[in-house]
Amino acid sequence: MIDAIEIPVTRVKESKLKTLALENLPFGKYFTDHMLEAEYADGEWKSVEIKPYQPLELDPSLAALHYGQAIFEGIKAYKDAEGNAFVFRPYDNFRRFNKSAERMNMPTVPEDIFIEGMRQLIELDSNWIPSIKEHSLYIRPFMFSTDTMLGVRPSETYKFLIILSPTGPYFATPMKIAVEEQYTRAAAGGVGFSKNAGNYGGSMLAATVAKQKGYDQVLWTDAVEHKWLQEVGMMNVFFVIDNKVITPSLEEGTILAGVTRDSVIKVLKELGYTVEERKINIDELTEAYKKGTFQEAFGTGTAATIALIKELKYKDLVMQFDVDNVELAPRVKQHLTDIRDGKIADKYEWLFKI
Numbered sequence: 001m002i003d004a005i006e007i008p009v010t011r012v013k014e015s016k017l018k019t020l021a022l023e024n025l026p027f028g029k030y031f032t033d034h035m036l037e038a039e040y041a042d043g044e045w046k047s048v049e050i051k052p053y054q055p056l057e058l059d060p061s062l063a064a065l066h067y068g069q070a071i072f073e074g075i076k077a078y079k080d081a082e083g084n085a086f087v088f089r090p091y092d093n094f095r096r097f098n099k100s101a102e103r104m105n106m107p108t109v110p111e112d113i114f115i116e117g118m119r120q121l122i123e124l125d126s127n128w129i130p131s132i133k134e135h136s137l138y139i140r141p142f143m144f145s146t147d148t149m150l151g152v153r154p155s156e157t158y159k160f161l162i163i164l165s166p167t168g169p170y171f172a173t174p175m176k177i178a179v180e181e182q183y184t185r186a187a188a189g190g191v192g193f194s195k196n197a198g199n200y201g202g203s204m205l206a207a208t209v210a211k212q213k214g215y216d217q218v219l220w221t222d223a224v225e226h227k228w229l230q231e232v233g234m235m236n237v238f239f240v241i242d243n244k245v246i247t248p249s250l251e252e253g254t255i256l257a258g259v260t261r262d263s264v265i266k267v268l269k270e271l272g273y274t275v276e277e278r279k280i281n282i283d284e285l286t287e288a289y290k291k292g293t294f295q296e297a298f299g300t301g302t303a304a305t306i307a308l309i310k311e312l313k314y315k316d317l318v319m320q321f322d323v324d325n326v327e328l329a330p331r332v333k334q335h336l337t338d339i340r341d342g343k344i345a346d347k348y349e350w351l352f353k354i
C-alpha cells in the first residue's frame, strides 16, 4: 500500500452522465467528467490535480508534436455483480509505462501519481463504470513532452494525464489477416517494445493497404527477412499447432509485452496447455497448415481481450480457420472473464480494488 497523496480536486458543476446512457457506447469516444493532470519541470513532478475534463492549450512549437516523445497505456476498470469497482492489473501497466518512458528518454512517473492518482480519479468518476456485461471503463494514462522549442533534444518539461472512457461491448469479430512483407513495425534495437505514439503512426499505412485488399489487419514480420512473426496489428499473437500454443518471445525488444498476453499464457499453463514463447517463422505455420495441424490463431490485447483470426494469407496460400469450432481461445477468454466476475479465485491478484 502506498501513502495516499493529497491531490487537489476541482469538480464539475454538473455531470455529463445526466445526458448519457452507459450502454453500447463505441470504444474511446466519450469521456468522464474529470481527468488527472500532472506537470514535470525542473527535474520533478509537480502540480498534480484532478479537474473537469477539458481541452489543453498547446503552443505550436510543442516538442511532442514535432519529435514524438509521447507514450500511453490502456487499462480497464469493471464493476462486479455487487457493484464493487476494480481495475485489471494496473501495476503491470504502470511498470510498462515507465519502461516506455525510459526508452523514449522521458522521466518516469512515480507510483503515487500513476496508481494512486488513477484510483482517486476513478473513485470520483465511479458512476461512469458500466455495470453491464462486456462493458468497461477504459483508462488512458499518457505523457508527452511540452518544451516549446524546435531544437532537437529530450524535452525538459512533460505533461502526464489520465482520461477515462466508458465503452462496450467490444465485439471482436474474427479477423482476416495478411502477412506483411513490405512494411516493418519494429526492429531489434528500436522502440517496438514501448507503447509510444509513433509506433501507431508508423503502422497505419500497412493496415490501410491491407484493408484495400480485403483484410482487416497485418501480421507483422521482422525487418530483415520478413519471415519471423511479431504481432497482429496492435495485438500480440498466438498460434495453436498440434495442441501446443506458440507466441513470439520478447527478448529482441520488437514486441510489446502485453498484459493480456501474459494473462493468457498464465491461464493456458494453468489449464494444462504447453505454451512456447520463442521465435516462430511463417514457414512453420504454412507447413503445419498443409499437414493439417495448424488449429487456431488469435490476437490478444486489453481492448478486445481475444480476437480470433479466421483467415491468414501468405503469398498465394490462404489459410482458413473454422472459428466457430475452435476450443482454446474461447476457453481462455471465458476463464479471464470468470476471474473478473469473481467466479474463479483471483489467485494472481490481478484485480485492484478502487
Ligand SMILES: *Cc1c(COP(=O)(O)O)cnc(C)c1O
Binding pocket: 074, 195, 231, 233, 234, 235, 236, 256, 257, 258, 259, 260, 261, 300, 301, 302, 303
Ligand atoms: C497495447 C499493445 C498490445 C496489447 O497489450 P495489452 O497490455 O494486452 O493491452 C499489443 N501490441 C501492441 C503494439 C500494443 O501497443
